[in-house]
Amino acid sequence: MIVAVASGKGGTGKTTVAASLAWVWDRPVTVVDLDVEEPNLHLFLKPDIVGRETAVMEVPVADESKCTYCRACADLCQFKAISVLGSVLLTFPEMCHGCGGCLAVCPEKALSPGTRELGEVSWGTASGRIGFFMGRLRVGEAMSPPLMRAVIAKLGQNREAAARDVIIDAPPGTSCPAINAVLPSNLILLVTEPTPFGFHDLKLAHAAFAPLGKPMAVVINRAGLGDRSVQDFCRSQQMAVLAEIPFDRSLAEAYSRGRVLADALPNMHNVFAQLMTALRGVAKTSRQGEVAAHA
Ligand code: SF4
Ligand code: SF4
Numbered sequence: 001m002i003v004a005v006a007s008g009k010g011g012t013g014k015t016t017v018a019a020s021l022a023w024v025w026d027r028p029v030t031v032v033d034l035d036v037e038e039p040n041l042h043l044f045l046k047p048d049i050v051g052r053e054t055a056v057m058e059v060p061v062a063d064e065s066k067c068t069y070c071r072a073c074a075d076l077c078q079f080k081a082i083s084v085l086g087s088v089l090l091t092f093p094e095m096c097h098g099c100g101g102c103l104a105v106c107p108e109k110a111l112s113p114g115t116r117e118l119g120e121v122s123w124g125t126a127s128g129r130i131g132f133f134m135g136r137l138r139v140g141e142a143m144s145p146p147l148m149r150a151v152i153a154k155l156g157q158n159r160e161a162a163a164r165d166v167i168i169d170a171p172p173g174t175s176c177p178a179i180n181a182v183l184p185s186n187l188i189l190l191v192t193e194p195t196p197f198g199f200h201d202l203k204l205a206h207a208a209f210a211p212l213g214k215p216m217a218v219v220i221n222r223a224g225l226g227d228r229s230v231q232d233f234c235r236s237q238q239m240a241v242l243a244e245i246p247f248d249r250s251l252a253e254a255y256s257r258g259r260v261l262a263d264a265l266p267n268m269h270n271v272f273a274q275l276m277t278a279l280r281g282v283a284k285t286s287r288q289g290e291v292a293a294h295a
Contacts, residue, residue, distance in 0.1 A: 001283055002166040004185035006209070007192060008201025010172040013221035013245065014191040016255060018169040019044035020262035020272040021279075022130050028164040030131030032155060034148045034181040035171040036119060039134045044260050045126035052122040055135070055150035057098040061114035062089050073102035073111060094142060118147040121154050123161075131161040144171070145180040152184060174208035182209060187283050188216045189242070194226035202230060206237060215286040219275065222247040242278040243271055 005018040015033075019041055022031045033041040042049075060073070060082060067089050074084045081095040082102050093116045103111045119137040126132045135151040137144050156162050170181035182188050188209050192202040202218070209216060218234050223244035234241050245251065245261075245268070254264035261268040 001187070001280070002168065002185045003187050003189055003279060004168040004170050004182040005189045005191060006170040006178060006182055006205060007172050007190060008174060008203075008205035008208075009197065012172070012191045012193050012198060012201075013219075014172060015041050015044065015169050016261060017189070017191050017219055017221070017245075017272075017275075018167055019260045020268065021276060022167050023127070023260045023262040024269060024272040024276055025130075025165065025167070026273075026276070028129075028131075029167060030133065030155065030161045030164045031126070031167045031169065032151060033132075033134035033169045034151060034177075035169055036135035036137045036144045036147050036151070037171060037177070039136055041169045042132070042134060043258050045130065045132060046258075047124040047126035047130070047132035049122050049124040049132075051124070052120055053154075055118045055121050055147050056115040057096075057118055057146045058100060058113045059093040059096040059098060059116045060091055060102050060111040062091055063110050063112065064089050066108045066110035068108055068110075070107065072105045072107065076101045076105050094140075097143070098146065117141070118143075118150065121147070121151050123154060123158070131158075131164060133161070144177045148177065148180050174204050178205075179208065179212075182212065182214070186214060187279060187286070188212075188214050189219060189279065190216060190239075191219045191221055192230055193222045194220055194224075194228070194230045195222075196226070196229075198226075199229045199233065203233065206233075206239070210237075215282055217242045217279065217282050220244045240278070240282060242282070243275040245271065 005014050007014040033039045069084050069087050071084045073082045079095050081092045083090045121135050123133045133155050135147045171177045192198045217240045224247045262272040
């Protein structure tokens with residue numbers, strides 16, 4: 001089972017939910033922080049990091065002495081990461097998406113593979129039992145999906161960690177990084193809050209993720225604020241609200257101290273244990289639906 005914890009906007013408590021869910025998970029579990037621009041799951045889970053490596057992607061390096069300025073590479077590149085101006089060949093590694101197309105079409109073998117640093121992948125164990133992987137984007141690096149794929153690839157190389165249930169802490173929003181983060185999952189858990197902003201961004205997240213065809217469910221954080229627009233929307237879209245986390249001072253204090261809510265507060269342990277059970281129910285119902293559809 002792979003659960004992606006996502007949200008239409010930042011600050012809804014997505015990482016808080018991911019950390020507590022991992023804390024109460026009663027089967028072997030690995031958490032993956034794919035919010036690589038601002039990873040902060042480690043601040044709650046405080047993992048022992050046992051390995052780190054620099055992630056890179058392939059970009060072209062030009063040997064202009066071989067170039068005939070035929071423009072084949074520049075015409076192919078959809079990202080304007082390589083240009084030919086008269087008898088000058090320019091490469092822009094920061095704009096390169098690493099497709100390798102320019103290397104393949106160059107008739108003079110004037111381009112060879114080089115690398116651009118994406119950031120760091122690290123891994124370890126939290127609380128002696130929770131597998132932990134995270135990515136941290138290099139300052140100045142504009143593209144996060146290649147580093148996210150490197151984190152997932154690293155997880156895949158660790159057979160023990162990959163064989164476990166996986167909880168992904170996805171980046172907030174509905175753009176390319178958020179879509180990339182939920183793609184490996186078989187269930188998306190949307191965290192929202194009952195405010196006009198939370199409701200607005202929940203609708204955006206639902207619209208962005210629904211075409212992926214994955215089951216979705218919702219956690220309402222800071223429940224008790226606002227009105228019931230979020231619940232009404234979830235009902236209209238047949239998305240189950242699996243947990244409501246109250247707007248409560250004791251939770252805010254635990255959060256401000258970097259505590260995992262399910263560890264700091266016994267009543268929250270129960271809330272997240274019930275959420276875990278409910279998630280398995282959603283996953284099971286979805287699997288049964290798929291089997292029935294293919295029967
Ligand atoms: S590898 Fe792809 S994206 Fe990068 S410069 Fe070449 S064609 Fe453009
Ligand atoms: S395809 Fe090769 S030879 Fe042609 S302009 Fe690009 S680098 Fe130069």
